[in-house]
Amino acid sequence: MANLQPVREGLERAWSSLSDAWHQLRQRAAQALTRFTHKQAEGGLESAEQQVLRYASPWAVLAADVSATDQDVIVKLEVPGMEPEDFDIQVVDGLLVVSGEKHFSRERRNDQFYTMERAYGRFQRAVPLPVEVDDSQARARYRRGVLTVTLPKSARARSRRVEVRVD
Numbered sequence: 075m076a077n078l079q080p081v082r083e084g085l086e087r088a089w090s091s092l093s094d095a096w097h098q099l100r101q102r103a104a105q106a107l108t109r110f111t112h113k114q115a116e117g118g119l120e121s122a123e124q125q126v127l128r129y130a131s132p133w134a135v136l137a138a139d140v141s142a143t144d145q146d147v148i149v150k151l152e153v154p155g156m157e158p159e160d161f162d163i164q165v166v167d168g169l170l171v172v173s174g175e176k177h178f179s180r181e182r183r184n185d186q187f188y189t190m191e192r193a194y195g196r197f198q199r200a201v202p203l204p205v206e207v208d209d210s211q212a213r214a215r216y217r218r219g220v221l222t223v224t225l226p227k228s229a230r231a232r233s234r235r236v237e238v239r240v241d
Contacts, residue, residue: 136172136199145232147225149201154219161216163223165209166200170223173198205231 139150149170153161161174175196207225214223 136197138199138201140201140204142204142227145227147203147205147207147227149203149223149225151199151201151221151223152219153216153221156216156219158216161214161221163212163214163221165203165207165212165225168203168206169200170203170225171198171200172221172223207231 137152139148141148141150151172153172153174153176156174156176160176161172164171173196203225206228208228209225211226212223214221216222
């Protein structure tokens with residue numbers, strides 16, 4: 075019986091580690107998962123576009139990469155199928171908030187959709203910033219489906235090199 079105690083403790087540590095890993099994975103997935111909403115039909119009548127959009131996914135993963143240099147925080151967000159003017163970008167309480175609307179367009183009127191996995195509509199994605207930034211100097215660029223937002227670090231957040239003498 076005494077020989078089982080180390081096994082039990084090992085299993086408890088493994089379970090705790092696995093539980094922590096699942097919690098982190100769920101948290102990261104929840105941050106990237108973004109809900110898309112659609113305009114409500116006026117007078118209860120749906121347009122042909124609104125009828126098609128009922129089959130579109132209301133959720134999409136807008137994956138983000140956040141990195142930093144000595145001077146800037148750089149956020150790259152995957153948002154394919156949009157135009158630069160479709161974005162609204164703000165910094166609010168330490169979050170980069172990107173919102174916009176992904177428009178549905180249909181070239182041919184006789185398409186029949188069996189699967190629609192891409193999401194359309196309005197969305198909002200909040201990305202936590204690792205340090206304080208100077209949002210008045212922020213720059214954004216949209217190329218090939220990736221929105222890149224460069225935010226200069228605030229003077230307080232910039233790294234300083236300090237020489238420390240060792241005795």
